[in-house]
Amino acid sequence: MSQPETAKLAPGLKPHLKEPSENLSLALKATLKRDLVLMLRRRGEVLNPLVFFALVITLFPIGISPDPNLLATIAPGLLWVAALLAALLSLDSLFRSDYDDGSLEQLLLAPQPLPALALAKVAVHWLLTGLPLALMAPVLGIMLALPGGSYLVLAISLALGSAILSLIGAIGAALTVGLARGGVLLSLLVLPLYIPVLIFGAGAVQAAIAGDPVTAHLAILGALLAVALMLAPWAIAASLRISING
Amino acid sequence: MSLCLQARQLACERDERWLFKVLDVDIRSGEVVRIEGPNGSGKTTLLKILSGQLTDYHGELIWNGEAMRQVREHFLANLLYLGHSPGVKTGLSALENLAWYQALDGQKDNQAASWKALENVGLAGFEDVPAGQLSAGQQRRIALARLTLTPRILWVLDEPFTAIDRHGVATLEAQLVAHANNGGCVIVTTHHELSSSPALRRIQLG
Numbered sequence: 001m002s003q004p005e006t007a008k009l010a011p012g013l014k015p016h017l018k019e020p021s022e023n024l025s026l027a028l029k030a031t032l033k034r035d036l037v038l039m040l041r042r043r044g045e046v047l048n049p050l051v052f053f054a055l056v057i058t059l060f061p062i063g064i065s066p067d068p069n070l071l072a073t074i075a076p077g078l079l080w081v082a083a084l085l086a087a088l089l090s091l092d093s094l095f096r097s098d099y100d101d102g103s104l105e106q107l108l109l110a111p112q113p114l115p116a117l118a119l120a121k122v123a124v125h126w127l128l129t130g131l132p133l134a135l136m137a138p139v140l141g142i143m144l145a146l147p148g149g150s151y152l153v154l155a156i157s158l159a160l161g162s163a164i165l166s167l168i169g170a171i172g173a174a175l176t177v178g179l180a181r182g183g184v185l186l187s188l189l190v191l192p193l194y195i196p197v198l199i200f201g202a203g204a205v206q207a208a209i210a211g212d213p214v215t216a217h218l219a220i221l222g223a224l225l226a227v228a229l230m231l232a233p234w235a236i237a238a239s240l241r242i243s244i245n246g
Numbered sequence: 247m248s249l250c251l252q253a254r255q256l257a258c259e260r261d262e263r264w265l266f267k268v269l270d271v272d273i274r275s276g277e278v279v280r281i282e283g284p285n286g287s288g289k290t291t292l293l294k295i296l297s298g299q300l301t302d303y304h305g306e307l308i309w310n311g312e313a314m315r316q317v318r319e320h321f322l323a324n325l326l327y328l329g330h331s332p333g334v335k336t337g338l339s340a341l342e343n344l345a346w347y348q349a350l351d352g353q354k355d356n357q358a359a360s361w362k363a364l365e366n367v368g369l370a371g372f373e374d375v376p377a378g379q380l381s382a383g384q385q386r387r388i389a390l391a392r393l394t395l396t397p398r399i400l401w402v403l404d405e406p407f408t409a410i411d412r413h414g415v416a417t418l419e420a421q422l423v424a425h426a427n428n429g430g431c432v433i434v435t436t437h438h439e440l441s442s443s444p445a446l447r448r449i450q451l452g
Contacts, residue, residue, distance in 0.1 A: 015399040015430035017249055017310075020323035023352040030349030038337045102331025108299065110350045111322040245300055 020111050027112045028120050035124040038097075045093060046128050049086035053133055056082040057140040068145035075144035076205035079154065080161075080198055083133045087162055088194075090129050091169040092186055094121065095177040095240070104177070108244055115233035118240065122170045122232075130162025150208035153218070160221040161201040167225075167232035168193045174239035197224060248275035249310060249324065249399050249431055251296065256305035258291055265291055266451055269305070275399070278422050278432045278445045287452025289435040290330065290404055296433060297327045297402045326398035328406055332389035336378030340364055340388045343377060344395055351396040363395040364388070368414065383409040393421065401425060401432045 039046055060078060061071055098104040107117055137158050138151040146154070172190040176182025204217035253271040257264065265288030273279050273296075281289045294300045298307070298314060298321060307314035309321045334343050344360040353359075364373055367387040377385050386409050393401065401422070407415050419440060422432045426445040440446060 015397055015425065015428055017399055018323050020319040021352055023349075026349045026352060026354070030346050030355075034335070034338065034342070034346045037342065038335060041337045097335075100331070101335060102329050102333035103335060105299065105327070105329050105331070106333040106347070106350075109297065109322055109325065109327050111319055111352075112350065241301075245302060 024112050024116060027110065028116060031117055031120040032124060035121055036127070039124060039128050045090070046132075049090045049129055050132055050136060052089055053082050053086040053136060054140060056085075057143060061143060071145045072147055072209070075141060075146045076150070076154070076209065077202045078144065079137050079141060079146070080158070080202040080205070083137060083158055083162065084165060084194055084198055086133055087129055087165045088169065088187060088190070090125070091166075091173045091190070092176075092183045094125055094170055094173040096173075099177045099243070104240065105244065108240060114237040114240065118170065118174070118236040119229075119233045122166050122236070125170070126163050126166040130166055131159060133162055134158035146205075147209050149211075150205050153208040153214050154205050157201045157204040157218060157221060160218065160225055161197045164197050164221070164225050164228045165194060167228040167236075168197075171232060171235045171239055174236045174243060176243075177240070178243040197221070200224070248429065250274050250308075251400065251431070252308040253296065254306045254308065256292075256295065256303060256307075258288060258295065258300075258303045260288070260291065271296070271449065273431060273433060275429050275431050276426050276445060277447055278426045278434065278440070278443065279447050279449060280440060281433065281435045281449050281451060283451030289451060292451065293327075293402055293404050293433065293435060297325060298322065299327075324399050325402065326392060326396065326400065327402045327404075328389050328392070329404050330408075332386050334377050334385045334388045336385075337376060339374045339376055340369055340380075340391070341373045343388055344391060347392050347396055353396070359395055360391070363391040366394055367391045381409075383411060383414070386410060387414065390418065393425075399430050401430065401434075403432065403434045405436055406434060407436050407438045 057079065064070065064074075095104060098107065108114060110117060134155050137154050141151055141154055169186075169190050172186045175189065176186045179185065200217050200220045204214045204221070207214045207217055251271075251273040253269065256269040256271065257267045259265070269292075281292055283289050291300065295303050296307070298318060309317050314321060341357060341360050341364070344363065345355050348355060348360070361373060364370065367390050369384060369387050369391070372380060372384065377388060380388075386406075390406065406418060410418065415438060422434065423443050423445055426432055
């Protein structure tokens with residue numbers, strides 16, 4: 001489709017009505033790539049939750065007591081609560097910049113199904129927040145004298161759990177994206193929904209420490225993730241439409 | 247081949263104030279429709295309704311003879327909307343920005359086409375510069391590059407002339423008329439005076 005020099009004025013091709021020929025995988029790949037590149041260029045934002053996580057875990061032994069027995073008792077819950085709050089911290093920016101620069105409107109007007117595109121954005125959030133938190137947790141576990149044998153379970157439970165947190169959190173982020181200061185509201189909205197994840201996540205680590213089987217806990221986390229994967233994308237899409245309407 | 251976007255008995259209320267009531271709009275191929283009205287008269291709201299973004303309105307939208315709700319996908323595949331905010335990521339270069347829009351349009355990443363489109367809007371030499379380092383007008387030009395890069399028949403443009411220099415305004419104006427003459431259709435709001443053309447039609451609000 002070579003265009004003549006006058007193409008500045010007249011588009012070379014005659015515009016015509018097109019049948020929707022959405023290429024979903026192409027759009028998903030492009031959205032994943034775009035968000036990954038954007039996040040990696042703003043490293044501060046990616047590092048922020050990780051630094052928060054490390055700081056909280058570092059300060060606890062100093063603030064409470066260096067006694068390994070005491071620390072080992074509170075370690076599973078502490079690691080999970082700190083990771084959960086770190087993930088929550090990063091949620092507000094999930095759709096914020098897209099909303100501000102108009103990309104969100106364009107995302108909503110894309111011929112591709114919005115739930116799928118929203119899921120791509122959540123996947124990037126998990127890859128750059130939840131997964132690093134899960135990988136970091138065992139290292140921080142050493143500082144809390146976490147008993148051996150529970151490190152792998154900690155990482156797995158956090159990897160599964162943080163994916164649920166990202167999915168649920170994205171619903172809240174989508175609902176509050178139109179508000180100037182939606183951060184507090186966002187926390188209030190999603191925290192109650194985080195509690196089951198916290199219970200079963202921390203429970204898995206505690207079971208591992210006690211020597212009990214952990215498969216039940218992890219299976220429930222997996223089931224929660226499956227449900228969240230099925231329902232959350234549609235809820236996120238609906239919430240984004242509500243926010244844009246406002 | 248031709249398109250037809252109709253609105254019947256359109257009415258929209260904002261903060262207990264009617265922006266417009268009983269508005270009938272017929273928009274067809276070959277037209278440049280300019281929505282006019284003072285600030286706050288609902289021009290942007292009308293554009294958002296016509297582009298299928300808002301749902302809290304009364305009345306009915308008809309796309310090529312069928313209710314918009316039922317043919318939304320078909321409508322979106324033919325719509326190019328440029329809003330107040332240009333939809334350009336400041337952290338990405340012009341080329342990276344356009345690559346995303348190409349993918350949403352279903353095109354394979356085609357840098358040659360993006361280069362050509364950027365050259366057409368006068369951004370030759372700025373292809374790899376992060377958009378955040380460009381001026382407001384240049385950022386808007388990145389968005390305007392989509393007009394040639396991802397050809398759609400219906401253009402809905404909200405204040406496309408904002409921050410564009412005089413020469414760019416003339417070029418863009420000619421581009422709008424050329425699009426209409428080619429069988430396309432443009433709905434536009436602007437405070438800039440468009441030179442009269444047989445394709446131009448006005449809708450007055452407020």
